[in-house]
Amino acid sequence: MTGTVYLVGSGPGDPELLTVKARRLLDEADVVLHDKLPGPEILGEIPEEKREDVGKRAGGERTPQSEINARMVELAEAGDDVVRLKGGDPFVFGRGGEELAYLAERGVPFEVVPGITSAVAAPAAADIPVTHRDHASSVSFVTGHEDPSKDESAVDWQALADTGGTIVVLMGVGKLPEYTRALLDAGMDPSTPVALVEKGTRPGQRVATGTLETIVDARDEAGIEPPAVTVVGDVAGVREDLR
Template sequence: MTGKVYLVGSGPGGLGLMTFRAREVIDKADVILYDQLPGDEILASLPDVEKVDVGKYGSMHTKEQDEIERLMVKYAQEEKTVVRLKGGDPFLFGRGGEEMETLRKFGIQCEMVPGVTSGIAVPECVGIPVTHRSFASQVTFLTGHEDPSKPESAINWKWLAESPGTIVVYMGVKNLAKIADALIANGMTAEKPVAIIENGLRPNQRVTVGTLKTIAAIAAERKVKPPSIIVIGEVVSLYRE
């Protein structure tokens, strides 16, 4: 006999955008493994059960990924109901797929609880639609963790630079200058509009706008920090302060 693990997306921040199903499974958990992306409001609402901080802050990790997966397995094998609580959606740059594979390998029952992903919700909350009939009929989601200058890239920068539509970058603040340079070097206009939404849907939310050519310098001057969503494309022109 084993317990069950729920891979739960809490949404982009705040209780109002968390799903009913997420709330339901959180409230019946024996153990909650959480990171910081759900935000203070959601974390403050967690029930009085065993809670383990497994958050990652850039290059500083409270727990490494393999340790997080070992903890999920351990608690489930103790016949506990486990919630792995993540921000946004667990399957979009949340490593939920890897965690699911590990649980399956050990024969542990798991359920995925989708969440509203920040790559759509955060731009939307400031009036930037990632698609729009006049501007963008496609959207590409991109991890910004990968350094575009490394010899072997998993991202086809030439294809990306030449593709129409919107690019949404998760976790891209650290590599912002390199991402902008790679897109320009591969043919994207340097005047392409860019917006960075910092701490989306939280009290300290802030928006920084510029172009591919200027955005890195502006972000450095304004000391932009994670968590931030970066939007590249003509839809940014719809933003109003």
């Protein structure tokens, strides 16, 4: 009998923000294929003998997506129930859609278990609301790490600058100079507040703040590193008001 593959979001990293369903499936699974982002607190609660690290790190070691896809199918066809554990939510810049399509094409049973995306949770943990009645009636989620095989970026920074809402960039610490420059070139006010939240909700969480014009220097001074999210917009200034 073919096993089932569960695409499970682990949330932003705090083990108490893992959903009840995700916890149950992790306990029941035969094998857990996990990314790097779930964090040591969550991964440490999974028996080592059923964990397989298939994670990727920007500019570092990585498991090719083709190998991850093949491994999911191989295990399921052997009768194993598999949790494919991802950081945040499987469908928010997590390549969950690609993996789901691969499973569907091969007739492998699957189920998606949503997780709390770091795009919302990390700013919230830093006292930054991504929407606010007085400051932002819309929010846009953007990846700072597009497919490197693309000829050009698919992100329309001009349109984002024109919306007047909050912009949250995931996986964008390394390319911070490029997209802050793109937003400035698009006419966004240089004094627009910006915040970087590293390891949001997890031990070691750090925050650096500045403006569209100064945030690169603030990043370098604080030594902010991945995983981190960038929040651009007036809501990033609410944190300072609260503090």
